[in-house]
Amino acid sequence: MLNKGRLTVLLPIIVIVLFYGWCFLFEEAEWLRTLGAIVFPLISYIICYKWIMHTWKISLGDKKNFWSLMGLGMLLNLSANLLWLYTFLSKGVTYFSNFSLLLWLLAYVFFLIALTYKTKTISSSITNSNYKFNIIVFMIAAIVLSIHYIIIPIWHLWNYSIFEMFFMIFYPITDLAILFVITYLYYLSKYSKERGLVFFLVVAFGIQIIADFIFVYLSLTDSYKIGSIYDPLWAISTMFIGYAALFAQKNKSEAQSIYQNYDANKEKLFPYGSVFILLIFGLDSYNWDFNALSIGLLIIFFMIIGRQLLVVKKNKTLMSEYEYLAYHDSLTGLKNRACFNEDLTKILEKAKINNREVGLLLIDLDRFKLVNDTLGHYFGDSLLKKVSERLKLRFKENHWFYRLGGDEFIFILPDKSEKECVVIAELILKEFSKSFAVDNHDITITPSMGISLYPVNGEDLEQLFKNADAAMYMAKGSGSNKFQLYTKDINDILTRKLKLENELTTAIENKQLLLHYQPIIELQSGKMVGMEALLRWEHPELGSISPAEFIPIAEETGQIVPIGEWVLKNACKQNVVWQEAGYPFLCMAVNVSFRQFQHNNFICSVKNILDETGLQPEFLELEITESIIQNVNQSMEVLQQLRNIGVKTGIDDFGTGYSSLHILKELPIDTIKIDRIFIDDCPNSQNYAIVKAVNDIALHLNLRVVAEGIETEQQLNALTQINCGFGQGFLFNKAVNSQEFERLLLREARYISRYGRCLIPMKVHFHQHGCE
Structure with missing residues (x-):
């Protein structure tokens, strides 16, 4: 059993089927045939008007205005048929009255206004005008055919009244105007999300125009009779208008317009189809009487059309290629x-x-x-x-x-x-x-x-x-x-990162960066043999910011190069200050980022800083990460230049990146720093074996080994047992500012002066007394 929705859609179709059945059944009975020609369209008008009014109620803005105009047009159609039914039943006159004709014509005027309004609302957001040439060609053909077969014959028939003459001429003129508008709408629908609605409207008024031209032509030839098989065409047209209203109800939430690709071949239907139809009718008007001139004209005509089609095809191919390039990546072929x-x-x-x-x-x-x-x-x-x-x-x-x-x-x-x-x-x-x-x-x-x-x-x-x-x-x-x-937390993290990135650009200028220093200890004797300069950032608003947070940002943004130069310059300057103050001449270790190391001006920068600060090259050691091994040829050249200057070099965090023992023996370096992740679990893990192996290899290569992150005496004892030379970590001292480190130097100097040696337990003693 059909549900209510399906029955609603099928109702106009049932009316049309019954209409055709009525026409065939009562073809010879004029009175019944006329009654069917009045009643069945009247039913379709009532159904359609009801749907239009419901759509009008739920529509807003421009759409509401459009459906109000369509509703007025359908109401005039309904009124014209009711008037015809009244005169038919009361007076027995089978032919419709002049007043009914006037109402139908007014209905066409409202339909024309409604369609024009819809065209304006859709076209307001569309700039493409390639279709206008096609519309002009099509309309010229339609107008010429209308003039030749409809308007001129009407003009030569004087047996009609003035009103009938006006009606029969105004009818095709109005239809031509509607034809122009629905053709325009047809092209606009390719760019509109209302294309479903436009489809029903174009079909509806297309059928109506065909029905009107058949009616006028048959009337001119005295072949028309009321209730013929052509009369249901007006009811079919009404049915499609109703379907347009139903479609609008279903899709009332859709957006106004959006570009949609479509088959460009359909565009050729209007201009070329119009030309061929006009050509056929033109030849027919000359009774197909050919001569040499007309044959030559036809041949040239088809040659020009053929050439034009080839040009259009070639242009279409080029446009397809351009479109592909516009929407695809040239390297991978993926969409872009x-x-x-x-x-x-x-x-x-x-x-x-x-x-x-x-x-x-x-x-x-x-x-x-x-x-x-x-x-x-x-x-x-x-x-x-x-x-x-x-x-x-x-x-x-x-x-x-x-x-x-x-x-x-x-x-x-x-x-x-x-x-x-x-x-x-x-x-x-x-x-x-x-x-x-x-x-x-x-x-x-x-x-x-x-x-x-x-x-x-x-x-x-x-x-x-x-x-x-x-x-x-x-x-x-x-x-x-x-x-x-x-997640929402990511925004907070990235907001902080962006703030740090912006603030980092002025950190040097605003004197927010400072250096801390951590001693490097000879493990066997406990003697301080050097120190490492470590960068810190004290922000006035955010407080102390970890290097693990801001160094990667500096690497990403390229700010690591000027920051690295600042660190190198100030570390060298500080070492000279301590040397001039009479403290032991120790080597200053400074971290250099891979990006800084690769910079074209790096060697010149190191030389200039040494010259400017007065630090002797042997008291500077540059620590670079293992990533230098990725571009080993360039890295070896830079390392060799540093050695020629007299600056020591070392690989920091050894074992966590691109370690290569084969390359290691070729690199002109002095030190290997074993990363703290290998020290943490010593001596109770397999890491101990790795540390021992690396230490043995380094000793055979005449490289100094520094163990990072020593925090317990157990780790210290394990490292001394394998003859690891040097270390640094919280067991001895954490990184401190220059004033605190100067106290360490002073205590170191006093202890050596008093006892002639320096022992590790003394360093632990310092650590325990708050110098960490």
Whole structure:
């Protein structure tokens, strides 16, 4: 059994079917045939008017105005048929009255105004005008045919009254105006989300115009009879107007307009179809009488049309190529940022209507810049292609994959929950666990990923992308090769990071940076043999900021270079001050970032600082991380230049990065500092064996070994047993400012002066008395 909704939609169709059945059944009975021609359209007008009024009630703004005009037009149609029914039943006159004709014509005027109003509201947000030429060609053909077959014959028939002549001429003129407007609407519908509504309107008034021209033409040839098989066309037209009202009720929440791609071949239907139809009718008007001139004209005409079609086809191909380039990445073939913006906007609109979730998964390759810098951009591009191919192959069922630029990729995940997004992120990590074969090299690279979800993390493209980007940076900052779901706390963290980044630019100028110094101890004797300068940041508002927090920011922004120069200069200057004050001449160790180490002006900067401060090169040791091994040729050249100057060098945090024993023996360095992670569990772990092995190798290479992070006597005893030469850590003293460190130097000097030696227990004694 049909439900109420389906019955509503089928009701006009049932009326049309009954109408046609009535026409065939009572074809020879004029009175009954006329009654059917009045009643069935009247029923369709009533149904349509009811639907239009309901749509008018629930509509707002421009749409409400449009449906009020359509309602007035349908009411005039209804009134004209009621008047005809009255004169038919009361007077027995089968033909409609002049007053009914006037009401129908007024209805057409209101329909024309309504359609024009709809055209104006849609076209106000559309600038494309390529279709106007097609409309002009089509309308010229329609006007010429109307003049030839309708208006001129009417003008030559003087047996009609003046009113009838006016009506029969005004009728096709109004229809031509409506034809122009619905043709315009047809093209606008390609750019409008009201295209469903426009489709019903174009079909409705297209059928109405066809019915009108058939009626006028048959009337001119005395072939028309009321209740013929052509009369249901007006009822069919009314049915489609009603369906337009129903469609508007269902889609009243849709946005006004948005660009939609469509088949450009359909555009050719109007201009070329119009030309061929006009040509056929033109030849028919000459009774197909050809001569040499007309044949030659036809041949040239078809040649020009053919050439034009080829040009259009070529232009279409070029436009397709340009469109592809505009929406695709030239390197990987993936869709690009422009396409991502458009697609995500559409997907979010659909998700909003259907109340669904959408995930955004942003991927950034870790240390990709290093690949470009060390292996070259061609190698980097090849790696990006391999990454794209693997992800496309693994997630080929998902078409929403884009390269945004550089080493950034992004997935749009429609209808995916947080749990499903996490599963996909884990699969991506698994794909990256396998190396990439690039030019006979196996390259391992890891991703950092950020995930944001619609609508919980944002309701528009900008907010979702911003939050996915923030989550990705959190993942990268917490160790890389992982993913991070966006949370509200991330905003607070990034806000602080941004504040630190901005404040860091003026930290030197505002004298917020200072140096602390930690002693380096000879483990066997307990003698202080050097010190390490460590950077600190005392912010007037945020307080003491950990180097672990601000140094990575300085690295990212490039501020590490001027900050590093400031540290080096002030550490050297301080060492000279202590030497001139009569304290023991000790070596000052200063950390140098890899970015600073790679700077073209690095060697000159070191020389200038030594000259400016007056520090002898042998009392300076520069500590560089193991990352120098990645670009070993350039690093060896810089290290050799430092050795030539007389500056000592060492590898800091040895064992945590790119350790290579083969390269180690080639590097012109003086010291290895074993990272504290290997010292923490000594002597009760396998780390002890690693420390012993590294120490033995270093001794055989004539390198000095410094153990970092010594905090207990057990660690100290274990290190002295393996003949580890030097160490630093809280067991001896934490890093202190210059005034406190000067006290350590003074106590060191007094103790040596009194006892001639310096023992570790004395350092522990200092530590216990608050000099930490």
